[in-house]
Amino acid sequence: MTWRCTYACRRPCVPLSSGPGRLLADLARVFDRLSVRWYVFGAQAVLIWGRPRMTIDVDVTVCLGRVHPEQLLTELRLAAFEPRVAATPAFVEQTRVLPVLHTPTGLPVDVVLAGPGLEEAFASRATVIEICGAPIPVISPADLLVTKVLAGRAKDIEDVRGVLAERGDDVLADQVRAVLTMLEQALGQSDLIPLFEREWERASRSTRT
Numbered sequence: 001m002t003w004r005c006t007y008a009c010r011r012p013c014v015p016l017s018s019g020p021g022r023l024l025a026d027l028a029r030v031f032d033r034l035s036v037r038w039y040v041f042g043a044q045a046v047l048i049w050g051r052p053r054m055t056i057d058v059d060v061t062v063c064l065g066r067v068h069p070e071q072l073l074t075e076l077r078l079a080a081f082e083p084r085v086a087a088t089p090a091f092v093e094q095t096r097v098l099p100v101l102h103t104p105t106g107l108p109v110d111v112v113l114a115g116p117g118l119e120e121a122f123a124s125r126a127t128v129i130e131i132c133g134a135p136i137p138v139i140s141p142a143d144l145l146v147t148k149v150l151a152g153r154a155k156d157i158e159d160v161r162g163v164l165a166e167r168g169d170d171v172l173a174d175q176v177r178a179v180l181t182m183l184e185q186a187l188g189q190s191d192l193i194p195l196f197e198r199e200w201e202r203a204s205r206s207t208r209t
Contacts, residue, residue, distance in 0.1 A: 019106075023105055024040065024044070024132070024134065025131065026081070027081075034064075034075060037062070037063040039137040040058075040060050042057055043055040043058075044058055045139050046159045051162035053162070058110070059109070061122070062112070062114060064114070069089070069092045072098065083098070097111065125143060126138060127139075142172050142175035143179070145160055145164070145172075148160045150183070157199065168207070173200055
C-alpha cells in the first residue's frame, strides 16, 4: 500500500444535514482536546463519497493510543454525549465500541476504538473535509470500499456501486485491490477480490454505455 491521502488533503465544505453535521463538529472538538486521530466511516462517509441516501447513522473510529477509554467517556459526557448502554470496562474491552447519544440532536453514534493495523492505516489515509465549519477526517474512498466489500451485505454492495459510480477510476481500483489482497492473505479468504472485480466491471460497463 503505497498511496497516502493525509489530513493535508481537503475538499470543499460538504453540506451534511444539520444534525449529523453538528454531531461531528462536537466530536471533532472532543478528539482535538484528546489529541487523538479519528475518522468517519459507514453511512455518513457513503453520503460524502457516493450517492446520497437517507440515513442518520453516524459511525466513527478513534485511535486512542495512550488515552484510556474512561478518559474518552468523560470528555464525551462533557460535550453532551451520553452512553446508550452501561459502558463498563468489561463491555468496552469486549466490544471495542462506545455507543453514545448526542443529546443536542438526539442522534446516536457508535465510537469504535481502533485496533492496531488496518484501522490505524485507515486513519493515516483519511481525508479532511469541512463540515459545519469543522475539519472532519473521513475515511478515504478506497478504504471505504474495502470496508463495504468486507461487510458484504446487500446494502453494502449498493454502497460499493454508489461510490464506484461517483469516484471510480483506475487509481482507486488499484488501491482497493492492494488492501483486499493483503486481507485475503491475512484472513485466509479468496472471495474479496472477486466480489470487488465483479462490481468494478459492472461500474466500467455502465461508464462505457
